[in-house]
Amino acid sequence: MKLKENIAISDSGYLFNPSTGESFVLNPLGMEVLQFVKKGKSFEEISKEVLTRYSVDSITFEKDYQDFIHQLRQYLLIGSDE
Amino acid sequence: MNKKRVTVGISGLNAIDSPGPGMAVAMGLHEARSLDVRIIGLAYESLEPMIYMHDLVDRTYQLPYPSSGSDMILSRLEYIQEMEHIDVIIPNFDAELYSFMKIEPQLKRMGIRMFLPAMEQYEERHKVNLSKFGEKYDILVPHGKAVFEPKEVFDIKSEFTFPLLVKGKWYDAYIAYNIEQVLTCFNKISAKWGLPVILQKFVHGSEYNVTGLGDGAGTTVAAVAMRKQYITDKGKAWAGISIDDTYLLELTRKFVTATKWRGAFELEMIKTQDNKYYLLEINPRIPAWTYLAVGVGQNIPEALVRLALGLKVQPYESYDVGKLFIRYSKDMIVDREEFEKLSMTGEL
Structure with a gap:
C-alpha cells in the first residue's frame, strides 16, 4: 500500500492533497501510522510497533487500522488499486 | 525589462459580496511584469466601489446599460476614447459581453482592441445550450x-x-x-x-473551478484550477485553494483545443462522491477570483492584454499549488464631492 506521491504532510499532522485541495488534521497516532505507511511498512510491522508502544490489544488496533486505511482510500490519499 | 505603457478600460467595478472581476483584473494588471498600465474604469452604477479606489483605477466613466443598445454604448465610448486613448478594453460582465462583441469592429477602428470569444463560441457554451455542448465535446453536463x-x-x-x-x-x-x-x-x-x-x-458534490485563457488557435495560454473552500449564500467563492488536478487541467486543454477558444474563461465544475466531474457553466470572461491565478504565477489579465495588442505571449506551463485566496470586505470613506461629481457628470 502506498501513499500518493504528491500528498504533503507537515510535522504538525496537517495533510494536504494538492489534487483535490482537501486538507486533513491527523492526531499523533494517525500521524505515526501514516509515517509507517509512507515508509512502505506492512500491517504486521506497523501492528508490532504500535502494540509494543501503546496499551492496546491487537484486535482493537486491527479494527482501528482498517478503519483508518479505509478513510485514506475514501479520500483518495492512497491509490484505489492498492 | 522595459514595460510597455498601455491604457486599459475595465468594467466589473462592483467589488461587493457577489463581486465583479474588475478588482482582480486591475490588481493583476498593476502587477504585470511587461506592462505599465493606466486603468480607466467603466461603471454602470454610481456606487460601484472601485470608482473611488484611486490607487487601482486612474479615472472612471459611466456607461449606459447594455439594454440601451450598442449605439448608445458606442457613442459613449467614442467620447471616452477622445479623452483617454484606450488601447484595450476588458469587459467583465456577462450581461455586457454580447454588446461589446457586436461593436468590436467599430472599437477596433477607434484604436481599441479586445480579446473576446467569437459569437459562435459565445452562443455555443451559453447556459441554454450547455447540454448540447456537453454532448458535442464529450463532457458530462447535468441535464438542463x-x-x-x-x-x-x-x-x-x-x-x-x-x-x-x-x-x-x-x-x-x-x-x-x-x-x-x-x-x-x-x-x-x-x-x-x-x-x-x-x-x-442538481448534482451534489464539491465545487471546483478553472480559469484560463485561450489564444483563439487552440493553445491554452493559461489554466489554473481551484477548489472552493468557503462559499457565500450567493454561491460565490469567498476563499479557495489552487490545486493540481490533472483531470481538470486536461479537460480544460481539451475544451480550448476543441473550441479554439479565444479569450478568458471560467469552467465551473462539480465533483461527485464517486469522483465524476460535471460541467455546470462556462463563463466567457475572467472570473472574480482570477487574482489567485496571478498570485500562483499566471497573470491572466496581463496575458490577455498582450494577446489583444497582438504581442507575443508564452503559454504558462505551471503554477504554485496549495495557495489560498481569502476575500474580505472593507469600508471606504469617500467625500460626498466625489460621489456628486460622478453622479452629475458621469466621470471621476
Whole structure:
C-alpha cells in the first residue's frame, strides 16, 4: 500500500492533497501510522510497533487500522488499486 | 525589462459580496511584469466601489446599460476614447459581453482592441445550450432545460427530480424543492434577468473551478484550477485553494483545443462522491477570483492584454499549488464631492 506521491504532510499532522485541495488534521497516532505507511511498512510491522508502544490489544488496533486505511482510500490519499 | 505603457478600460467595478472581476483584473494588471498600465474604469452604477479606489483605477466613466443598445454604448465610448486613448478594453460582465462583441469592429477602428470569444463560441457554451455542448465535446453536463413560460414548469416532472437548480440566463441560481418553489424562482429570476430561465439537475458534490485563457488557435495560454473552500449564500467563492488536478487541467486543454477558444474563461465544475466531474457553466470572461491565478504565477489579465495588442505571449506551463485566496470586505470613506461629481457628470 502506498501513499500518493504528491500528498504533503507537515510535522504538525496537517495533510494536504494538492489534487483535490482537501486538507486533513491527523492526531499523533494517525500521524505515526501514516509515517509507517509512507515508509512502505506492512500491517504486521506497523501492528508490532504500535502494540509494543501503546496499551492496546491487537484486535482493537486491527479494527482501528482498517478503519483508518479505509478513510485514506475514501479520500483518495492512497491509490484505489492498492 | 522595459514595460510597455498601455491604457486599459475595465468594467466589473462592483467589488461587493457577489463581486465583479474588475478588482482582480486591475490588481493583476498593476502587477504585470511587461506592462505599465493606466486603468480607466467603466461603471454602470454610481456606487460601484472601485470608482473611488484611486490607487487601482486612474479615472472612471459611466456607461449606459447594455439594454440601451450598442449605439448608445458606442457613442459613449467614442467620447471616452477622445479623452483617454484606450488601447484595450476588458469587459467583465456577462450581461455586457454580447454588446461589446457586436461593436468590436467599430472599437477596433477607434484604436481599441479586445480579446473576446467569437459569437459562435459565445452562443455555443451559453447556459441554454450547455447540454448540447456537453454532448458535442464529450463532457458530462447535468441535464438542463430552458423554460420560457411559467406553464412549462408543470411539465417538468418526468424530466427532473427534486431538488433542482433554477438559474437566470446571466446571473442567479436557486435550489427549488418542489414545483411551487420552481415557479417562485422562475418569476423572481425572469423579472430580473429576462427569459429563458434555465432548469438544471442538481448534482451534489464539491465545487471546483478553472480559469484560463485561450489564444483563439487552440493553445491554452493559461489554466489554473481551484477548489472552493468557503462559499457565500450567493454561491460565490469567498476563499479557495489552487490545486493540481490533472483531470481538470486536461479537460480544460481539451475544451480550448476543441473550441479554439479565444479569450478568458471560467469552467465551473462539480465533483461527485464517486469522483465524476460535471460541467455546470462556462463563463466567457475572467472570473472574480482570477487574482489567485496571478498570485500562483499566471497573470491572466496581463496575458490577455498582450494577446489583444497582438504581442507575443508564452503559454504558462505551471503554477504554485496549495495557495489560498481569502476575500474580505472593507469600508471606504469617500467625500460626498466625489460621489456628486460622478453622479452629475458621469466621470471621476
